[in-house]
Amino acid sequence: MKMLRQFISLGTCNVSATGIRHGIRKELLIITHQRNVSGVPASADRLEDKPAHTQHGKFEILQQKPVTNKPFAKDLFLGKFDKTVLVYPEISDRGELAELNQMVQHIERYFTESLDSKSIDINAEISEDVMNHLGELGLFGQQIPQEYGGLGLNATKYARLAEITALDGSIAVTLAAHQAIGLKGILIAGNEAQKQKYLPKLATGEHIAAFCLTEPSSGSDAASIQTRAVPSEDGKTFHLTGGKIWISNGGIADIFTVFAKVNITAENGEKQDKVTAFIVERNFGGVTSGKPEDKLGIRGSNTCEVHFDNTPVPAENVLGEVGGGFKIAMNILNSGRFSMGSSGAGILKKLIGLTTEHAISRMQFGSKLCEFKLIKEKFAKMAVTTYAMESMAYLTAGIIDMYEKPDLSVEAAMVKIFSSEGCWMCVNECLQVLGGQGFMKSNPYERYLRDARILMIFEGTNEILRLYVSLTGLKHAGQELKELVGKLRDPLNNPRLVFLQLWNRLSGKVREKPKLTLRLNEEVHPSLKNQTDILEECTLQFQRMVEIILQRHGNKVVQEQLELKRLSDICIDLYAMTACIGRASRAYCLGLRNADHELLLTKAFCHEANARIQQNMTALREGKTKNNDDTYMAIAETMFQNKGYAAEHPLTVNW
Amino acid sequence: MSALRVLVGCKRVIDYAVRVRVKPDKTGVFTDGVKHSMNPFDEIAMEEAIRMKEKKLASEIIVVSCGPIQCQETLRTALAMGGDRAIHVQVDGKEYEGLQPFHVSKILAKIAQEEKVDLLILGKQAIDDDCNQTGQMTAAILDWPQATFASKVEIDNGSLKVLREIDGGLENIKVKLPAVVTTDLRLNEPRYATLPNIMKAKKKPLTTKKPSDYAVDISPRQEVLSVEDPPVREAGQKVESVEQLVQKLRDAGLIVS
Numbered sequence A: 001m002k003m004l005r006q007f008i009s010l011g012t013c014n015v016s017a018t019g020i021r022h023g024i025r026k027e028l029l030i031i032t033h034q035r036n037v038s039g040v041p042a043s044a045d046r047l048e049d050k051p052a053h054t055q056h057g058k059f060e061i062l063q064q065k066p067v068t069n070k071p072f073a074k075d076l077f078l079g080k081f082d083k084t085v086l087v088y089p090e091i092s093d094r095g096e097l098a099e100l101n102q103m104v105q106h107i108e109r110y111f112t113e114s115l116d117s118k119s120i121d122i123n124a125e126i127s128e129d130v131m132n133h134l135g136e137l138g139l140f141g142q143q144i145p146q147e148y149g150g151l152g153l154n155a156t157k158y159a160r161l162a163e164i165t166a167l168d169g170s171i172a173v174t175l176a177a178h179q180a181i182g183l184k185g186i187l188i189a190g191n192e193a194q195k196q197k198y199l200p201k202l203a204t205g206e207h208i209a210a211f212c213l214t215e216p217s218s219g220s221d222a223a224s225i226q227t228r229a230v231p232s233e234d235g236k237t238f239h240l241t242g243g244k245i246w247i248s249n250g251g252i253a254d255i256f257t258v259f260a261k262v263n264i265t266a267e268n269g270e271k272q273d274k275v276t277a278f279i280v281e282r283n284f285g286g287v288t289s290g291k292p293e294d295k296l297g298i299r300g301s302n303t304c305e306v307h308f309d310n311t312p313v314p315a316e317n318v319l320g321e322v323g324g325g326f327k328i329a330m331n332i333l334n335s336g337r338f339s340m341g342s343s344g345a346g347i348l349k350k351l352i353g354l355t356t357e358h359a360i361s362r363m364q365f366g367s368k369l370c371e372f373k374l375i376k377e378k379f380a381k382m383a384v385t386t387y388a389m390e391s392m393a394y395l396t397a398g399i400i401d402m403y404e405k406p407d408l409s410v411e412a413a414m415v416k417i418f419s420s421e422g423c424w425m426c427v428n429e430c431l432q433v434l435g436g437q438g439f440m441k442s443n444p445y446e447r448y449l450r451d452a453r454i455l456m457i458f459e460g461t462n463e464i465l466r467l468y469v470s471l472t473g474l475k476h477a478g479q480e481l482k483e484l485v486g487k488l489r490d491p492l493n494n495p496r497l498v499f500l501q502l503w504n505r506l507s508g509k510v511r512e513k514p515k516l517t518l519r520l521n522e523e524v525h526p527s528l529k530n531q532t533d534i535l536e537e538c539t540l541q542f543q544r545m546v547e548i549i550l551q552r553h554g555n556k557v558v559q560e561q562l563e564l565k566r567l568s569d570i571c572i573d574l575y576a577m578t579a580c581i582g583r584a585s586r587a588y589c590l591g592l593r594n595a596d597h598e599l600l601l602t603k604a605f606c607h608e609a610n611a612r613i614q615q616n617m618t619a620l621r622e623g624k625t626k627n628n629d630d631t632y633m634a635i636a637e638t639m640f641q642n643k644g645y646a647a648e649h650p651l652t653v654n655w
Numbered sequence B: 001m002s003a004l005r006v007l008v009g010c011k012r013v014i015d016y017a018v019r020v021r022v023k024p025d026k027t028g029v030f031t032d033g034v035k036h037s038m039n040p041f042d043e044i045a046m047e048e049a050i051r052m053k054e055k056k057l058a059s060e061i062i063v064v065s066c067g068p069i070q071c072q073e074t075l076r077t078a079l080a081m082g083g084d085r086a087i088h089v090q091v092d093g094k095e096y097e098g099l100q101p102f103h104v105s106k107i108l109a110k111i112a113q114e115e116k117v118d119l120l121i122l123g124k125q126a127i128d129d130d131c132n133q134t135g136q137m138t139a140a141i142l143d144w145p146q147a148t149f150a151s152k153v154e155i156d157n158g159s160l161k162v163l164r165e166i167d168g169g170l171e172n173i174k175v176k177l178p179a180v181v182t183t184d185l186r187l188n189e190p191r192y193a194t195l196p197n198i199m200k201a202k203k204k205p206l207t208t209k210k211p212s213d214y215a216v217d218i219s220p221r222q223e224v225l226s227v228e229d230p231p232v233r234e235a236g237q238k239v240e241s242v243e244q245l246v247q248k249l250r251d252a253g254l255i256v257s
């Protein structure tokens, strides 16, 4: 529980007063693509609002990005809906879009024509040739700013390339471990000297990076790490000792972002162990890595133990502040998660394509598979899930690109949860359609299934992220609702208020069907009116449920994991509906090819989402005695007492 | 001799991996929403030019494409591979449908003269219309020597030694510069454009022209009557024995008895 509290308190809330006037969002979309192309918040010193020199030698007005956004998902917990989020983001500069498409085309060609993913999987290794080629292509420095030799891609472009690199799970994880987490600390929290020293070689892939947080006794509970860093007498060097496990790129990396505890004296004179982040070079000495782990999937990605034995690290290699490492770790993880949405969609689009070919050619019972309704339904559902995944991924990336310090960690976590599970489910369904073909190692399908499994485990398990989503949202709502909730939880002193609330509820003022006042339908194409109505209704129901849950549990809500899970799931569905509606509306208004199809996908998704939301609402309303939760808990207790399945064998007799 | 100025033709064609579909009215094939890329033989031409430049044998690589606005993407790819600047001769819609090697070669010849190039490298043919004419016609218009179907090119003091792929073998020829070379499949293996180079390519100059800028009349000289799918392969038959096979072939008049 300690860790969860930390989550709540550290939930990267950087809502600043300088919120943006949302009316200008559309224009910002247009302006912001030129400048500040990295998805990571730029340091303040790169910001200028005066004309600056560009490479063309011309003068160009540099537009300052607004600092941060009104947090969309967190505000949903208050029933506030930022309508501008229904305006689906786009890259409005044609030249930039063309350039991006060209990049995509080139790496796609490499990934589909030259790369031998089967060998990577079988040999459990990415050959040096392939690594070199990935480096030449520029794939190791995607988000590193151009002045440090990288491509300086913003979040949207990074997400787009991730669709392609995801076609080989091993490579995708190798690249992500390098740049989404391994070197991200230097980008987010590094000082200028650290950036200049390390980024150029990391950008070309000459140096590979790894992120070292997990330890044998510290997985999800990251704050509990044991690795220690002890400062020398003169304070110039730290000595690092400890063991990390399951470190992606652990055996091949040259540069490690390592998290270790440092004993520091707090302002009140107390001694405390605080997590600190270090940049550690392999050649500092005392760094050893174990042999690569043999894994279920992403087999070519190097995963191993990394040990630090009294490794000397110069004090200038501390990332951020001594004692500020936990927040850096969370920021790094929060900033990379959004791209799992497009990676997942990339994999699924490819696999659905292959599976469609099978379905339209394979004959059974005198018909093609694609003529059977059970098969059709599978394809439709997969497309709906993929569409939602993709829509959320690019909505999130688009918003990240609009702000200096975007507040999107909740959205990113939701994208990660939805896409990792959607990916697993859909790959599974593809295998079902493929029948025996899907099970054979001679075909690539089973590899996708194995590779997809990791997505639900790393970069924060889906359980932890669900808790993160709802607790962060509740904390946000709780601040605003503190007074109300406090009074309601103290009925003796506030009998009138409690009575009024009760009366409101009973008299139907808080109706099953809340009155729609947000007019979301005005933001999108009229053919999506039913969907915006569903979205609005669910948002208002959600708000009410958040109040009820806060009143029911107050701060003890942290213990109510099943209710927290339901709140997260509702929030995910709300966000996904928002993304689908915005995107379909845009496609329809522009007249994109198959825009009708997009409308159908959105309609189908909103229908599914609404059904899930209503089910969750009912369970939340009923409470744990009625909704089966208590029964589940009792069953689980007995199982743990019995150390396993506790029912007697059906053939048992006791006489 | 000083380093050469090289002009490379880069045609935008339907990607070779795409299954081409004929339009129902048989006027052509579907191109809307279909993946396009640089003609593979032109990629080989690009690669050859870049290798010359890397060996300091070429001083400048100019890339050219005739066709709709999307050709600029093809040109950007060529620039990302290593071209120095690009010329887009814009021809749209119906006019583009009627554009033939006859017209393109006139445009290329004009550009070659204007830009004072020493070497023109083209693909031996484009994989969409398979004409295999543009290189030859351009050489004729310029009255330059031509070295077609090249599988090896060496620069040798003001001339080129070219190994040609011909029916039944290889031919070694020597031509004087300026000259026109067309590439065959085995000349080289073209490189992938890297992402940093794609970004740099955006800043390289690209000029847009019209055929009239080169005083070339592009009114069509031939009419496409119909475009049709190749006949569908008929189902095969299984035979029990060699004798039966021979009998069948004989009955079909495929072998003489």
Ligand SMILES: Cc1cc2nc3c(=O)[nH]c(=O)nc-3n(C[C@H](O)[C@H](O)[C@H](O)COP(=O)(O)OP(=O)(O)OC[C@H]3O[C@@H](n4cnc5c(N)ncnc54)[C@H](O)[C@@H]3O)c2cc1C
Pocket: A177, A210, A211, A212, A213, A214, A218, A219, A220, A221, A245, A246, A247, A248, A249, A295, A303, A454, A457, A458, A459, A460, A461, A462, A463, A464, A561
């Ligand atoms: C292939 C691979 C690559 C990896 N790469 C890296 C890397 O590069 N760097 C790095 O630092 N780490 C890496 N990891 C470690 C990864 O981040 C952890 O495995 C992950 O955080 C989960 O920790 P754990 O495995 O110890 O599981 P645990 O934390 O022990 O969790 C086990 C289960 O319990 C659940 N659980 C835990 N706490 C709670 C709770 N409070 N409430 C409810 N449920 C809970 C979890 O959701 C999970 O289902 C990698 C792991 C793998 C498998």
